[in-house]
Amino acid sequence: ATPMATMVGSTLSAKNGVLYKGADVLEKARGIDTVVFDKTGTLTHGDMRLTDVVPVDEVAETDGGTPAADGGVLETTGEPTADEGLLLSVAASAESGSEHPLAQAIVDGAEERGVDLADPTEFENVPGHGIRATVPEGEVLVGNRKLMEDNDVDPTPVEAAMERLEREGKTAMLVALDGALLGIVATADTVRDSAKETVAELQKRGYDVMMLTGDNERTGRAIGDQLGMDPDDVHAEVLPEDKADEIDVIQEDGNRTIMVGDGVNDAPALTTAHVGVAIGSGTDVAIESADITLMRDDPADVLKAMRVADATISKVR
Numbered sequence: 342a343t344p345m346a347t348m349v350g351s352t353l354s355a356k357n358g359v360l361y362k363g364a365d366v367l368e369k370a371r372g373i374d375t376v377v378f379d380k381t382g383t384l385t386h387g388d389m390r391l392t393d394v395v396p397v398d399e400v401a402e403t404d405g406g407t408p409a410a411d412g413g414v415l416e417t418t419g420e421p422t423a424d425e426g427l428l429l430s431v432a433a434s435a436e437s438g439s440e441h442p443l444a445q446a447i448v449d450g451a452e453e454r455g456v457d458l459a460d461p462t463e464f465e466n467v468p469g470h471g472i473r474a475t476v477p478e479g480e481v482l483v484g485n486r487k488l489m490e491d492n493d494v495d496p497t498p499v500e501a502a503m504e505r506l507e508r509e510g511k512t513a514m515l516v517a518l519d520g521a522l523l524g525i526v527a528t529a530d531t532v533r534d535s536a537k538e539t540v541a542e543l544q545k546r547g548y549d550v551m552m553l554t555g556d557n558e559r560t561g562r563a564i565g566d567q568l569g570m571d572p573d574d575v576h577a578e579v580l581p582e583d584k585a586d587e588i589d590v591i592q593e594d595g596n597r598t599i600m601v602g603d604g605v606n607d608a609p610a611l612t613t614a615h616v617g618v619a620i621g622s623g624t625d626v627a628i629e630s631a632d633i634t635l636m637r638d639d640p641a642d643v644l645k646a647m648r649v650a651d652a653t654i655s656k657v658r
């Protein structure tokens with residue numbers, strides 16, 4: 342693009358809360374046919390809240406892991422029971438060593454319920470899977486099924502409860518203490534106001550719209566379903582280091598992609614996509630890796646950014 346094109350683009354965009362970086366972004370935006378969204382923090386607010394604390398014994402009491410009439414899952418609102426208290430206390434103490442938004446939700450949820458926490462004496466992140474930590478009660482694992490299986494903890498006693506929570510779009514995490522399954526803690530996030538209409542509008546205009554998430558497939562599909570996305574367009578359980586590869590695979594078919602994301606995990610994918618778009622409240626590394634930043638955190642501004650790029654390019658052409 343000429344300097345004039347860049348100037349026109351920036352002027353229009355600044356007004357709309359859309360910031361472009363680099364003179365070539367408008368050229369790169371030409372011929373885009375696929376829009377890939379990160380889930381957490383992009384299509385959703387990313388303000389996870391602790392919603393459920395499910396001790397393994399309470400699941401077992403309700404018919405061998407089959408959800409009872411009330412769902413078999415105790416929604417924790419008031420004072421936790423003894424089992425819930427232990428489960429939440431070890432999970433939250435272990436997670437106090439992590440900066441992950443899921444960890445923050447568990448710690449905040451425990452504190453709100455008056456549960457005492459201890460700092461872990463040892464702590465290890467297992468990226469894409471969870472954490473391992475040593476707290477006064479023993480060695481704790483918090484994370485997904487893969488984390489449990491890799492550490493010889495059998496998650497099947499709570500499988501039915503896990504699936505119920507995931508179908509609600511929640512992120513359900515297993516908790517183990519010294520190799521024994523203690524139960525589940527689950528968090529929920531809320532979809533951003535304009536996410537659904539943005540997906541619908543993009544689809545109407547003929548774009549392929551996809552979701553990339555490290556979260557469980559059932560959870561990803563539940564959120565995708567709320568947004569009117571096809572289950573096949575939800576790419577779930579993508580490890581942090583594999584997000585960029587997923588973009589490469591999509592582009593190998595000759596597609597031209599925009600990737601929209603907010604996290605550290607998204608940065609390589611934002612660079613790999615033809616156009617990278619960062620959410621303004623996202624991490625610095627995402628913003629640095631992106632061609633475009635949405636200052637208002639509004640997914641609908643993706644449409645605006647694309648429109649401005651189109652208009653500017655056709656004017657210059």
Ligand code: ADP
Pocket residue numbers: 381436439441443444468469470471472483484485512513514554555556557579580581606
């Ligand atoms: P996302 O990109 O969705 O934030 P991550 O790759 O960070 O996902 O994590 C993928 C999955 O690994 C999470 O859905 C969760 O099951 C598990 N996980 C990651 N970090 C933690 C953590 N600190 N505590 C518990 N589980 C975690």
Ligand code: MG
Pocket residue numbers: 379380381382383602603604
């Ligand atoms: Mg994210």
